[in-house]
Amino acid sequence: MALKNKPSSRISGISLRTKLVIGSGLATAVGLMLSLSLLLWFAEPAVSQTIVKQFSLLLLIIFGLSICIAIAVSYLFTRHLATSLMALEVGLLNFKDNDFSVSLPVGGDKQLQALAVLFNESAEALRKERQYIYQRELLLDKVIQSSPNVMLLLDDEQRVIYANDAARHLFNQGLRIEGIELDELIEQVADELSAALANPKDGLFSLSAKESDSNGEGEPETWHLSRGQFLLNGQYHHLILLKQMTRELNRQEVAVWKKVIRIISHELNNSVAPIASMVNSGRMLTKDLDDPKLKLIFDTIEDRTSHLSQFIFDYARFAKLPVPKKSQVDWHKLTEQLQQHYRFFLENELPSSTVEFDLIQMEQVLLNLLKNAHESGAAADSISLSIVDTTLADGTEGIYIEVKDQGSGMPPEVLRQALLPFYSTKQSGTGLGLPLCREIIEAHDGRISLQNRDGKGLSVRLWVPK
Incomplete structure (x- = not known):
């Protein structure tokens, strides 16, 4: 097959103009030979012999001159065609190199003119x-670089191929991070951010002021991490977005809400307490009547006032969170008390070191997290609690407390707002469970983070300094 294709490949390597010129010469030669052959065929034998003997040199000269003239005329006539084809080839090569500035001169035959016009319009x-x-x-x-959201684009080898200005300031003090592997970036950031980036799922975590603010001032900031993946040029790319959630509902707005709650709670308590007292008085005055309808009315009023009182208490507890009264904690006693309310298993041995925090408030936090874990649809024996000693990169010693379940986890839209007050997906929820946990942890100078687990379920992580 290679030998058969060799002549054709040689011919295809010859330019079109050369083929036309050679073709004109060959056509002229064939025409002259046919003409001479016909002349000798139809002439008398004596005449034919005379022509061959006496005029053979002259015929050969005429034959050569005719071929040369045919080649010269063909070369002259195809000059513009060759120029146009060469210009078209150069223009297409420029297109291949993403250079669209070239244009072709319009001239020559109509077909060449139409081709040049079409090329110029395309360019x-x-x-x-x-x-x-x-x-x-x-x-x-410009929009991406000006965005306060942190954006990282990674290739399939987890190497940074694009980062906006916010990402450069968060990870490398404003210096370029393109070309750096994600593992190298994780080594330079806070533990909470490092844990969130190491987890392949979306998450919610907090950074202290000194970790998130170059001035080291202000309140701890809550961040939401989301991930995406797409196929580009046959290679998978991974997008990481970090959105600061603290601005969604800042401290001043929370303070206003707390003040409103305190006022409403005070006014409602002033009304609920007399109603409850009047219900008891009414029961005493009508106990001899033994009327079932009257008893049903009193029971309904008492039930609704009790529900309203509990509702007011939940909101008032969020609005009037007292300053933590810290004392040393016995981990064994604390876990035993928690076991009396909700089932769980300890992932590791309890730390032997001592830590101080408000036992009542911290117990409320853990009970709330365990309650959420049991309501997530996870099996009771799959819910775990871990408590470990830790030392941050800056040398700060603390305790990590983590509650994990194997439930349904949190959808991204729920995870983004999970720590915002008054947001709840439960029909009868107040939206204060996780925000109250956040208030208590931050009152202890700690942080809280939420992360969907790689397999199934949710992980809630608390860090409290010693």
């Missing part, structure tokens, strides 16, 4: 489209 359209795309890319890059 103009491509120039306009490229300029439009370039402007959109500049606008998109």
